[in-house]
Amino acid sequence: QKEVEQDPGPLSVPEGAIVSLNCTYSNxxxxxxxxxxxxxxxxPELLMYTYSSGNKEDGRFTAQVDKSSKYISLFxxxxxxxDSATYLCAMSALGATxxxxxxxxxxxxxxx
Amino acid sequence: xxxxxxHPSRVICKSGTSVKIECRSLDFQATTMFxxxxxxxxxxxxxxxxxxxxxxxxxxxxxxxxxxINHASLTLSTLTVTSAHPEDSSFYICSARVYFELNTEAFxxxxxxxxxx
Numbered sequence: 001q002k003e004v005e006q007d008p009g010p011l012s013v014p015e016g017a018i019v020s021l022n023c024t025y026s027n028x029x030x031x032x033x034x035x036x037x038x039x040x041x042x043x044p045e046l047l048m049y050t051y052s053s054g055n056k057e058d059g060r061f062t063a064q065v066d067k068s069s070k071y072i073s074l075f076x077x078x079x080x081x082x083d084s085a086t087y088l089c090a091m092s093a094l095g096a097t098x099x100x101x102x103x104x105x106x107x108x109x110x111x112x
Numbered sequence: 113x114x115x116x117x118x119h120p121s122r123v124i125c126k127s128g129t130s131v132k133i134e135c136r137s138l139d140f141q142a143t144t145m146f147x148x149x150x151x152x153x154x155x156x157x158x159x160x161x162x163x164x165x166x167x168x169x170x171x172x173x174x175x176x177x178x179x180x181i182n183h184a185s186l187t188l189s190t191l192t193v194t195s196a197h198p199e200d201s202s203f204y205i206c207s208a209r210v211y212f213e214l215n216t217e218a219f220x221x222x223x224x225x226x227x228x229x
Contacts, residue, residue, distance in 0.1 A: 034218065043118070043205050043220040044156070088155060090218070099146060100207070100218055104155045 003027050006089055006103025015112050019076040023089035023103045026070065030091040030101075033065050035074045038086045038105065047087075048074070079110045114140045114210050118221025125196055125228055133191045133224045135206030141186035142208035147179075150203040150223075162189040196228040 006023045013019055021035075032051050036044035048063040050056045056063045064073040072091070076083055089103040115138040125131050135145055143164045148156040160181050161169045168181035178200075180192040193200055205223040 036220075041203070041223070041225065043116075043223040046217060046219060049217050099158055099161060100209075102155045107153075 001026055003101050004089065004091060004103045007106055008104050010107040010109060012109045012111060013079055015079060015081060015110055017079050019079050019108060021074040021087050021106050023072050024070055025091060028070070029093040031094050032092050033063070033072050034090045034100070035063055036088040036090060038088060044088055081110045081112045084109050114217070114219045116206065116208050116219045116221045118206050118224055120224060121222055122225045127197055127228055128195055130192055130194045131196055131226060133204055135189045135221050137187045137208045140210050142210065143186060144209060145183060145189040146207040147181060147191050148205045148207065150205060156205060193226065198228045201226055201228045
């Protein structure tokens with residue numbers, strides 16, 4: 001079993017739709033949870049991070065963490081064609097030297 | 113957010129030659145940097161963890177003599193692909209983590225696309 005599971009998609013939605021991206025994990029030591037957006041041939045760009053259960057909102061993005069279920073989500077409201085990218089979840093245990101474990105990424109296409 | 117600069121963004125080299133990729137943290141000190149490799153349509157695979165002033169820690173299956181990592185200062189880490197072969201062609205990305213109060217964030221460089229011909 002992989003430490004982090006993420007549906008690779010692809011996921012295609014119409015412009016304006018609400019997008020839900022999800023990851024599950026098995027390691028209860030994970031405390032930091034991050035979502036990255038990666039455009040083709042570019043490095044990942046940090047969208048959101050959180051270290052507690054619950055919701056965190058930033059503009060059109062909401063990150064949700066449920067540690068009891070080992071489940072995290074990223075919601076995108078009013079999706080735009082410019083949101084089309086691969087979304088990667090990542091997580092790690094405490095400490096800056098602990099390595100990030102990535103999901104496989106979900107390819108999202110927002111159709112105009 | 114913090115900025116990680118990676119150079120070059122793209123390099124083409126002949127088989128058998130060596131290529132050096134630089135990763136710099138521009139506005140913060142990074143005691144630890146990470147090097148990843150990414151194949152098309154796949155996620156990031158951690159190759160090694162680079163620690164300032166000490167030897168890098170390599171992941172299982174990664175040849176440390178082939179992928180030389182040097183972290184000589186708190187703002188610079190380099191990855192040298194030695195005696196490159198076509199199968200080394202890939203997208204290489206560096207990352208640095210930084211603490212903000214109780215939080216830690218990881219920032220990535222722009223990536224280097226290596227093509228070995």
